[in-house]
Amino acid sequence: MAEYLIQTVGLPEWLAWSLMAGLSAVLILNLMAGGALVFIWAERKVSARIQDRLGPTRTGGSFGWLQSLADGIKLLAKEDLMPAGADGMLFRVAPYVSFCASFAAFIGLPFAFDMVGLRLNVGVFYVVAVLGLEVFGVILAGYASASKWSLFGAMREAAQVVSYEVPLGMCIVVPVMLAGTMDLVTIGEKQAGWFTNWYVFHDPFTFVIFWVYVTCAVASVNRAPFDLAEAESELVAGFHTEYSGLRWSFFFMAEYSSMFLVSGLAAVLFLGGWNGPIPVASLLGLSDGTGDTTGVLVRLVGLGNLLGKATLGVLIMMWIRWTLPRLRIDQVMTTCLKYCTPIAAVMFAGAMTWLWVFPGGVLDIDTGSRRPGEIREGWLDGPGGRGAAAVSTPSSVPNNAAVAEVAE
Amino acid sequence: MIGTLFGVSSLLAATSGGINWHSFFFLLFALLACGLAVAVVLADNVVRMAFYLVLSLGATAGLFFLAGAEFVGAMQLMIYVGGTLVLLIFGVMLTAQEPFVAIKTPARDKVLAGIVGGGLLAVLLQAAFTGPAWSEAPADMAERTLGQVTQPSATPLGMALVGVRVDGDVASGERSPADGNVRSGYLLPFEIVSVHLLVVLVGAAYLARTKRRKAVAIARDESTTGGVR
Amino acid sequence: MNLLSDPVGVSHYLVVGAILFTTGVVCMVVKRNALGVLMGIELVLNGANVNFVAFGSPVLRGEQASILGLDGQAMALFVILLAAAEAAVALAITLNFYNNHATVDVDRADDLKG
Structure with missing residues (x-):
């Protein structure tokens, strides 16, 4: 896109790049803010239905569409309080730390083929690392509030x-191992084709580890039943007890966007990313090149796929939240250290063995879509060597030479 | 004031000639890293120190990304910022009781440290600018920094850690295409570090565990034996 | 020399490394809180890491980086790992010290003074 601006519109190079960077930032920011609005409304509706209520029905039509907007205005108008004993600077800065961490993680998440803020070859590692920084804002908030409730929440x-980063990391390593790369775009692209190519259906071990991932992801974004940090029945509101108004809503936005982020990550790692369950585009013989209109359309459909999968993940998290009771802190630790970690380790070993015994996979129904050989990293053959031609060209015509090379 | 003026004027000059975004972000991250590192020294409150340190190390991770070491940058974020510093803050919170949050340093020590630090900094800076090859950027840097050439940084490192070097391997006798050297992999250091980490895990758990439980157990033993008597 | 438009070289990174290193050393010397000393050590290690990465960076050094190859990044990785290990043990020692002496002031750790 930046190249398009430089070559066709004739903008100077630095201006084109900065325009594109600004555009991506604005898009991601709006996704976070708008997503939070929609999800807060959805959470109200889902919780209401689960508890046999109606939820918001009046603000903005019969479904209460505008409820979260009204909430937002209410939060903006609230008085901004700070406890007398609080550490002012840290108290003010903590919500932004949380928010920036989940915003920065979105940079590495691909939304469709090549639709990614920054394509890193350590994409998945980066996303998980940055997502882990969100805890930092929570800890600072807990400490700076000068309140026992908050401190307890932060410690928990x-x-x-x-603790949960350990099994989470192990779960994430499995798709990385199957794809042979940490580049999220390549991982998603390798699952193209029928839904049997999705890594969750790759073998029994990945199927199990997907559910371990779901558990750990829910725990790592602090959602019920693992929301010990804000357990309202014991800690008032945990780490955000002392927060009100806009700063509180920043924590809220960070929470919803990291929910969306881990769901999106699950979609890319296990559920085929932007590839639908049926490869409609390749069955119809549509081209998916970068330059032509059908390629753009295919990509937009892919974007819809990914957003749909991620939204489904968020809805499932809501379902879990309003169904299961909260765990005690020792039960949370037990779940992590005595169940999730060993299961993840065993499944990791199992998936590795499976990969060794069935290198091609057993359910690999090939439909003539893009083959792994075309999108594999080519550095193994040396810089500029044999494999260089096979790198990162998502051409619609299968590159027979590259496929043959991989088959060797 | 003069510094601000200089900054604005150089910004304008750069804008007219086109900003080099790589340099811009380097400058941003470098200023963040250095400024926050200085803030760590100047802060008295230990929790604030930890906070500045986190931001400083995060900015350093940004510098690593800019230098093309993406894996090391992500590692820095994950282990340093996400792991070590959360641990550190945990420790701070466990020991943060009013008298220890801010322990004052005598002014004499500060002055002395300032002199020593200044001397050290002068020596290091002098060394940094003496190597003539170090101050020049490579000729093809512009195309390298625009994100066009993404060199995979994770996989060669991973291969090196299990003992296979892609840039000249001593085991297979393959020479590096760039300079014809052979290099050894990192399998042995990797194993040593792994065992080391395990030992550290066990050792830290042993060191940090409270002795209270033992005392309680002894007390209980005494009470039961007392009961038997 | 215009910092905004000139390309960045290794020297720039060395300057950052030097500043981080010096602040770390000063931090270790000045702070009396054991955890502050620990933070100083982290800064020192980080300054060294910046230098390692800069010397091994193909972006900054072009073909010259092949002299160091991957060694720069691998060393930085090992430094990060060992720093994590060191932090864990040092923290455990600090907590133990705190449990026994009810303080984290390193100047009070003088039980063996004659």
Whole structure:
């Protein structure tokens, strides 16, 4: 897109790049803010239905569409309080730390083929690392509030998130191992084709580890039943007890956007990313090149796929929240250290063995879509060597030479 | 004031000639990293120190990304910022009781440290600018920094850690295409570090565990034996 | 020399490394809180890391980086790992010290003074 601006519109190079960077930032920011609005409304409706209520019905039509907007205005108008004993600077800065962490993680998440803020070859590692920084704002908030409730919440959060990073990391390593790369775009692209190519259906071990991932992801974003940091029945509101108004809503936005982020990550890693369950585009013989209109359309459909999968993930998290009771802190730790970690380790070993025994996979129904050989990293053959031609060209015509090379 | 003026004027000059975004972000991250590192020294409150340190290390991770070491940058974020510093803050919170949050340093120590630090900094800066090859950027840097050439940084590192070097391997006798050297992999250091981490895990758990439980157990033993008597 | 439009070289990174290193050393010397000393150590290690990465960076050094190859990044990785290990042990020692002496002031750790 930036190249298009430089070549066709004739803008100077630095201006074109900065325009594109600004556009991506604005899009992601709006996705976060708008997503939070929609999800807060959805949470109200879902919780209401689960509890046999109606939920918001009046603000903005019969479904209460505008309820979260009204909430937002109410939050803006609220008085901004700070406890007398609080550490002012840290108290003010903590919500922004949380928010910036989940915003920065979105940079690495691809929304469709090549639709990614920054294509990193350590994409998945980056996303998980940055997402882990969100805990930092929570800890700071808990400390700076000068309140016992908040401090307890922050301590629990620190212990919980650091522990859950271990099984979460192990779950994420499995798709990385199957794809042979940490580049999220390549991981998603390798699952093109029928839904049997999705890594969740790759073998029994990945199927199990997907559910372990779901558990750990829910825990790592502090959602019920793992929301010990804000357990309202014991800690008033946990780490955000002392927050009100806009700063509180920043925590809220950070929470919803990291929910969306881990769901999107699950979609890319296990559920085929932007590839639909049926490869309609390749069955119809549509081209998916970068330059032509059908390519753009295919990509937009892919974007819809990914957003749909991620939204489904968020809805499932809501369903879990309003169904299961909250765990005690020792039960949370037990779940992590005695169940999730060993299961993830065993499944990791199992998936590795499976990959070794069935290198091609057993359910690999090939439909003539893009083959892994075309999108594999080519550095293995040396810089500029044999494989260089096979790198990162999502051409619609299968590159027979590259496929043959991989088959060797 | 003069510094601000200089900054604005150089910004304008750069804008007319086109900003080099790589340099811009380098400058941003470098200023953040250095400024916050200085803030760590100047702050008295230990929690604020930890906060500045986090931001400083995060900015350093940004510098690593700019230098093309993406894996190391992500590692820095994950282990340093996400792991070590959460641990550190945990420790701060466990020991943060009013008298220890801000322990004052005598002014004499500060002055002395300032002199020593200044001397050290002068030596290091002098060294940084003496290597003539170090101050020049490579000729093809512009195309490298525009994100066009993404060199995979994770996989060669991973291969090196399990003992296979892509840039000249000593085991297979393959020479590096760039300079014809052979290099050894990192399998042995990797194993040593792994065992080391395990030892550290066990050792830290042993060191940090409270002795209270033992005392309680002894007390209980005494009470039960007392009961038997 | 215009910092905004000139390309960045290794020297720039060395300057950052030097500043981080020096602040770390000063931090270690000045702070009396054991955790502050620990933070100083982290800064020192980080300054060294910046230098390692800069010398091994193909972006900054072009073909010259092949002299160091991957070694720069691998060393930085090991430094990060060992720093994590060191932080864990140092923190455990600090907590133990705190449990026994009810303080984290390193100047009070003088039980063996004659």
